[in-house]
Amino acid sequence: MNETKSVRKPGEASGLWLLKVLLGVLIIVLILVHLVVNHYIGEGALLTWEDVVEYYANPLVVFMEITFLIVVVAHSLIGTRSIILDLNPARGKMKIIDWLLIILGSVSVIYGIWLALTIASFSSS
Amino acid sequence: MKKPHVIIIGAGFTGAATAHDLALRGLDVTVVERGALVSGTSGRTHGLLHCGGRYCVKDQESAIECIEENLILRKIVPQVIEPNGGLFVALDESDVEYSKGWLEGCEACEIPYKPLTPQQTLEIEPYINPDLKIAYEVPDGTFDPLRIAMAFAATAKSNGAKFKLYTEVTELVIDNSGRVTGLKVWDRVTDERSELYADMVVNATGAWAGMIAEMAGANVPVIPTPGVMVAYDERFVNRAINRLCKPSDGDIVLPQRRMVVVGTTSFEVDDMDYIPVIEDQVELMLDRGSALIPGIRDVKERGVYMATRPLIGSGLTGRSAARTFKCFDHKESDGIDGFVTITGGKATTLRRMAEKTSDIVCQKLDIEMECKTAETPLISYRQYHAL
């Protein structure tokens, strides 16, 4: 009954934790860039569908938004995983949860890319 | 053959050490303790690993026990000992006067010492009163009270001993022939009462030994003698600092973690379950302690506590009473078989008290097993919780 420490959960070692922190820093940077870019290109607010489409006409904007999406989804899902880890799930459950999070993240990113490209395509047509 | 079952009452130093000794000799041991481990006198001990210097003038038997056990404990349980040595410091002419007899005592008891000039003393312990006349370095040490008991208990457990804490003895079970065959206990964890059977019961309750003995109609002349200890919030020294004088109040200052602890006093009480802190004595500790280490006056008090020594009654009281221990076979003293009491003594001699008690227990049970505790290193105190 004394060997509890042999059942260490794999996962969030320095790598994942560091990634979360770096992504966090990146988010702050991207938000600041976003605010600045938004101010100059979008001229303040994106209050109509037309505004948004026009904004997305710039390929740099599309690239930036997609990057932002990936970074935010990754950070939030690693964070979610960290919160779930705090609930001390069994090793097997954690594996399932990991897969669910990976699927959720992939679907979100693919959907987001599709959405961004769709919006961008409105301006060229 | 079935192993004889020995129940030890009390998980203080003596109880834990006796459990270790008997378990090492292969006996089946159960310790019952009404409170937590070392929650009586033992936990509240000053923590001085005596070299014997304190007793070498008036009580050489105790002094010799101390220096011998000191060296053994350093070997078997270094995990809880600060082996930095100690100083006996003379602050005035009367201390210097006392030192003559003291040095003779050290020689007689084979306690090694090294004289230091005031300058040499202040070089190694700069916070000692700079007005000192002379100091002697001796092999004192300090130990952690709870953890030394845990180390003994852990090793006892690793050899099969069981510890039942929060289990209070309510009655001794005595058969028609006047033999103690077990005890009735109250488990304070579950609030349940039960009866335990034993081939031998060892009363290792220190200052409370008289009360337990009375349950069997036996008499133990133990005089509960409390004293105060005051902890101050700075570690001024690395060595145990003793005043070089006739043992009196507040003449020892010990380092412990980031504190120093000054002790102690000596008076007698009847009810020892709760000893109130006497504020005049706290004041006295500050006075006496700051005579040795003036800086004590400038730091905060961190804690105050009273510990009740079990002194063996012999007509003499307080500081004059011997600090040695005594093991009573109640068959001889009261005609009660199956019942042994160990009391008196001091923390430094816990192993030897256990050895003596275990010898008597084994002799009574007709078992021929040598004591091996002096050569057996104790396992990590933390294993107490693993076993």
Place this chain on the structure above:
Amino acid sequence: MSNQVWMVTFRIFRKKGNLKPYFEDFQMEVKPGEYLLEAVERIWAFKDRSLTFAHACHHSTCGACGMRVNGKEKLTCITLIKDVVDDDGTVKVEPLRNFPVVSDLVVDMGNLFLNLESVGHHPVISVVEEPYQDGIAAGKGSEADYIRLSDCIECGMCISACPVATTTSTYLGPAALAGAMQASLNPDNGVLKLVDCADGVWRCHSAYECSEVCPSYVEPGRKIMQLRRKVMAERIKSIFRSNN
């Protein structure tokens, strides 16, 4: 001051066996300058012999008497009653959180001790190994020769205060991670690898409650951060080593 007497209600957490826990009030005259453990011991001595609580040294070297006092972890032997009595004259005393309750105020801290053991924390160390931040370092000269008891008194209060430990019993916890930091002074014992895991140094969420309640200068939160830097530095170093 010294003659002043306060009537204080001690609201004590009680639990026996599998019975439902409850709070019991004990009214008692105390001196405001007394330490809380004195009052708890007096309740046992004079009011209710069934009360269980752990204690030993009564001066903060053993770590046995940590409890939650008005919801906050306190080492009761060095906590003055006047500092914890509420305005309505009550003090609520509960066992530490995040440990199984044995009975009343006694908890089972076995895991804490085993975790400290598993990371190789040394109970006695050279005085230079846990240096003083401020205050006086005792002695002079070859201080490295002096041995002293380590700062951590294994009281479990940091575990009780830790928000992560409330749900993650496998988390090594502040005390053991601080112990690992101490153990990592010896570079060859593999402790940095041991704590580089989800239950180790990366589980901490920087609430620093551990450092807040630590009665013994350990500052576990700070040690965890130091340990993180050490683990990261070790990882970076090992990348270069494997390339050679």
Place this chain on the structure above:
Amino acid sequence: MSTDTNKPAPSHWWKWFDPRKSDVGNWAFILNRITAIGLTVYLFVHLVVLYQLSQGPEAYNSFLELAKHPFIVLGELLVVVAAIYHGLNGIRVGLTTFSDTSSVQKAIFYVIALVAIVGSLIFAVRMFTA
């Protein structure tokens, strides 16, 4: 003492948010966790809602009309406040991790709290007067 040494303590997730007599560090953690959960929920709701963009101008613009409701604006403000706090506390955690500043973590918290409040007020004024 007859207990199993390694019996886990009972787990209650809501105790993460137990304010006890918490010090600021614990409040920082509680707020961090609440904002984390809130922002994650918002992120995915936001992604779903933006589907309207792919459905052409009518769908999206009518949705934008709906979004002018004060409750929605208030919700958006909460998201902004949460983001500001979460980001700033992230900086605090990073600082105390990568440098030996955990002894001043409380002071850092007070600074970020002040910045967060000022920032939130600026956004509040802008959003409700726009």
